[in-house]
Amino acid sequence: MKVLMFGWEFPPYISGGLGTACFGLTRHMSDQGTNILFVLPHIKDEPVEDSFLELVAANKVDISDAKIKKIARGEPLKFFMVNSPLRPYMTDNSYLSKLDAIRSINERISKITHRKITPYSVLDTSGEYGRDLLTEVSRYAYIGGYLGATEDFDIIHAHDWMTFPAGVEAKKASGKKLVIHVHATEFDRSGDNVNQQVYDIERYGMENADRIIAVSHRTKNIIVEHYDQDPEKIIVIHNAVIKEEKLAHVRSRKGFSEKIVLFLGRVTMQKGPDYFIEAANLVLNSMQNVRFVMAGTGDMLPRMIERVAELRMQDHFHFTGFLRGVDLETMFSMSDLYVMPSVSEPFGITPFEAMLYGIPVIISKQSGISEVLTHVMMVDFWDIEKLASCIINVLRHPELAETLVESGHNDLEKISWHHAARDVINLYKEMLG
Amino acid sequence: MVSVCFYFQVHQPFRLRTDYNFFCIGKNHVYEDDKANREIIGKVAEKCYLPANRTMLKLIRKHKGRFRISYSISGVCLEQFEKYAPEVIDSFRELVSTGCVELINETYYHSLAFNFSRQEFREQVQAHKEKIRKLFAVKTTTFRNTELIYSNDVAVEIEKMGYKTILAEGANQILGWHSPNYVYQPAPCYKLNLLLKNYRLSDDLAFRFSDRNWDQWPLSADKYAEWIHKVAGNGEVINLFMDYETFGEHQWADTGIFDFLLHLPEKILAHPDFRFQTPSEVASSYQPVAKLDVPYFISWADVERDLTAWMGNSLQDSALQMAYSLETLVKKSGNANLIHTWRKLLTSDHFYYMCTKWFSDGDVHKYFNPYTSPYDAYVVYVNVLNDIKETLKQLEVLN
Structure with a gap:
């Protein structure tokens, strides 16, 4: 069996539990005979140590405009094209602007002093991804469609909201079934200050999925209550540890x-x-x-x-x-x-x-x-x-x-x-x- | 006669390693970033201290004793010169030997000790006095507190310690309608003379000299001398106080600052009623015109001219409280090394780096600031203090 899997982070490029969970899960799936093509946005240049699965960096996929047009034959996903300085795990924009201020000041000064920016900071977020997240999500979704049309696989598996649109595009392009894996919902991340765009993407993914995996009963309940999904469609598979x-x-x-x-x-x-x-x-x-x-x-x-x-x-x-x-x-x-x-x-x-x-x-x-x-x-x-x-x-x-x-x-x-x-x-x- | 009184501040802190992290506590006692400190001293010596000293020496020789200036060089800066750039010490010695240069006393560690421990303050002032005597064979009679931090209380303490003159910022909030261009006496004092910085004329050089948006740019020695000469008839002394790094570092050589300096004395002296004097000479030439009451602290920092650059936010207050809480125990250890290390941590710059007043003054705070953010400055500093505390436990001073 071959799986086209969309992730957002993977060791060693991780900032949270999602990467760790993807690592543990995919390793044991491949041990049990499953082939996984794992798609990851923005992989950095360093070599990946674990080669039990095939990693594809989304920004390395050779994809010309013509190809994009060809595969994006469905309607464009309008709500992805929103300018928003959002990050996977960030909610507080005041912090972002503070951090930006810190960086820009530091850059100006380092120009004056010809000094390199200090490499260490407790506020360092280099373990995380770029800032214009929704644009990234959208770009990633196009690549998802491209891979859906060109790769050979049996089923699609997408981890958390950032990859849901990519999963859906791949499904549209290939006609294969889609599993979405919910490691966290917007209600966990943001409490009462739910970001409507993120919620919309989550819900869009759930609606288009054939099955939903929730990492706990707690999460299943949230999906049923807040996203109005059929409990029968959701299966709970708890995380484990390596x-x-x-x-x-x-x-x-x-x-x-x-x-x-x-x-x-x-x-x-x-x-x-x-x-x-x-x-x-x-x-x-x-x-x-x-x-x-x-x-x-x-x-x-x-x-x-x-x-x-x-x-x-x-x-x-x-x-x-x-x-x-x-x-x-x-x-x-x-x-x-x-x-x-x-x-x-x-x-x-x-x-x-x-x-x-x-x-x-x-x-x-x-x-x-x-x-x-x-x-x-x-x-x-x-x-x-x-x-x-x-x-x-x-x-x-x-x-x-x-x-x-x-x-x-x-x-x-x-x-x-x-x-x-x-x-x-x-x-x-x-x-x- | 009107006296023009130059005082230049020379200071560099011992900067800490930015990678001094939690795992170092109790194990690693190397706090300072030797490499960064050596590089900064080397760089500033080359761009500022050495060429500026050469220019000053040239001017003193050219004007045959009529060009006179003063410096305050912090103890921690002198130590770094000795360690990394001894030629700077030699160059200052040469200046002092002309007899036209006065050296001013401050706290050895460029600290805020006056605000936290009177005992520590006195010891640091004494230590600096000794250091100046040893290195330059001169006795100091003028005092300036760190960053021109000043109040009635500082004046009283300094008078008690036998000084004749003290320097302070000519801040609007204390001067009111008074002019900074006279000698004053601190309200509670009887002998001490108070010299106040003319911040407009000082900052024209220190901050505005190369500012192309300034309507007076470019500033020529002729124009500046003209402004100085305008004081004739309504003032007796013009106190131009600034960081020495103004010459070549804050204002790079290519701004023309050295050429400006090279021509300024002759332009000023072209007016027969003007002369250069050092602070102690000013104090003995003029009588105080009035008593000046400064019940609260002022400084020369930021737009507020108060203490908020170093204290007042929770990071700074937490760090300061912990630092000074260790005083008794550190001294009780009798370990000269540890005492010196702890004292270097009292240098005001460490708290300056923790300042969160970002947008108005953040740029100045960032000058040679090794940290990415004030939060990093706090975390590193507090880690170091925690290690000092562990060292005290290991020495069995603290249990």
């Missing part, structure tokens, strides 16, 4: 004795970084031998740094910016507790990774991952008192931490990308009859 990728549980030597409580993820409304900070403040009222780390970047980061400064937590709260590679592993291996206080998390893959490092985790009840973890501390994201007391309990009682780690391992035993991949392949088979 176990063999992790290092042994070596503890990195810390330069200090305090325990570390880790927040790792995009610093956006959806992830609840502000609740983490307020809980940290409460924890510090009753214990001092702890340090909190916020690893990641996002539109809320400047405000979060200011809040930590305001609360005068400067000697117990640290920011690392976006971590990758060895730094990411080091961060996990140094940590004593992982907290995911997400406001709305369709799945949330990072707690798995923390558990693989033998770190106890606290997750919010508003996350899809809570559907597959049976022995885990769970709090409502807004309940900072409860979160603070959970953090204190885990840090003060090593036996509790140990129990959490052990039961987490038991949960992990049952979870595997192998099962998820099998479920996806079975879905394909069912669809192809």
